[in-house]
Amino acid sequence: MADTSVVRAVNALTGRWARAAVTDDEGTVFTGAGVWPLLALLAGAAGGPARGELEAALGVGADGATALGRAAVEALAAIDGVDAATGLWTRHDLPMRPAWEAELPQGVRGVLTGDTERDGKELDAWASRQTRGAIAEMPVPLTPTTQLVLAGALLVKTAWQHPFRPGWLKPRGGPWRDRSLAGLTRSMDDIDGVLRVVPDTPAGPLTLSGITGDNGLDVHLVLGAEDAAGGEVLEAGIGAVAGEYPGLPGSALPLGEAGPGVHVGEITSWDATPSVVLTTPQFTVNARHDLLRHAELFGLRSAQDTSRGHFPGVSPAPLAISSGQQSMTASFSAEGFWAAAVTAFAMEASGVPQETARLISVVYDRPFGFLAVHRASGLVLTAGWVTEPEAGADNPWGLPGRR
Helix, strand or coil, rough: CCCCHHHHHHHHCCCCCCHHHHHHCCCCCCCCHHHHHHHHHHCCCHHHHHHHHHHHCCCCCCCCHHHHHHHHHHHHCCCCCCEEEEEEECCCCCCCCCHHHHHCCCEEEEEEEEHHHHHHHHHHHHHHHHCCCCCCCCCCCCCCCCEEEEEEEEEEEEEEECCCCCEECCCCCCCCCCCCEEEEEEEECHHHHHHHCCCCCCCCCEEEEEEEEECCCEEEEEEECCCCHHHHHHHHHHHHHHCCCCCHHHHHCCEEEECEEEEECCCCCCCCCCEEEEEEECCEEEEEHHHHHHHCCCCCHHHHHCCCCCCCCCCCCCCCEEEEEEEEEECCCCCCCEEEEEEEEEEEEEECCCCCCCCCCCCCCCCCCEEEEEECCCCCEEEEEECCCCCCCCCCCCCCCCC
């Protein structure tokens, strides 16, 4: 992504989310890059306290945030190995601000009919299509009162330049002790390019192993000390990958235990070239996140208040966030890495209606006339009178007739 300030902002959000969401006893996967653009699209149209909270969560000002959100989606989609898409569905009677819609990324624009089963099938089909079947359902629930759904899909895929060798792994200690795991092993000569030990981070020492993909994408494995909290390790790992903490390359590591999971030794060999043998279990992780459980992290605390509207730039109708969720899956195998995510926000009407609107019903159920008129001149081109309208099917859908 070209805008380095956006990259820093997205990474910062991901780091904070890691600290809040990762626990040591349950695997998970998430993407701040899937949430940040949607929050930016909303921030530019927000008002009141919600606008300031979204600014703080994003790390950028709300003015121009919608354009940054669009640019982020477009930049993601331009990366080799990444597919990114957005979709917007609005209730048929919800008035929209054309200026905000015009700033959104290209993508699906759909209508919510109020029929939750029908609408749900359409949204689920979009989620499945954008993730090649990996995410089968749109993560936000629909209700008859749902006014708007804004969603983003992200697909990431890379194949290793040098595949791993499948095997088995039986840990000698830790929570996986004596378990037989599907192991992956690879031997590499580029010890400085593959391995880095960072001795001092807020989470303690870290070991990072970078696995190079064939399309410009890399996957970094991050290991901390045995007693380090997972969320803190992952947050520090994000900073370490960005170069925030100095580290030691593989060639500079001392003999012995040189870092979490790292042992440096010497062997007798025909070749004096140093090498690193990387062993890791194969894994697939699935997760679903309720973003509103961490509302302050995402700047969505005030935006849930249904006593008033929070997005005047989206619609003149008062709207509040009713749901925000992300579904994601990721797999690491001998051949490569693959991940898919769908993030979605739903809005419902908020506030108390203040206006009285007149509803007029017009039914032409007896003979009537018609005129075809040239608009510019007022010239009546055709005039007529209807006494025998065409017959219709005999109530083919079982609908009640007008009487």
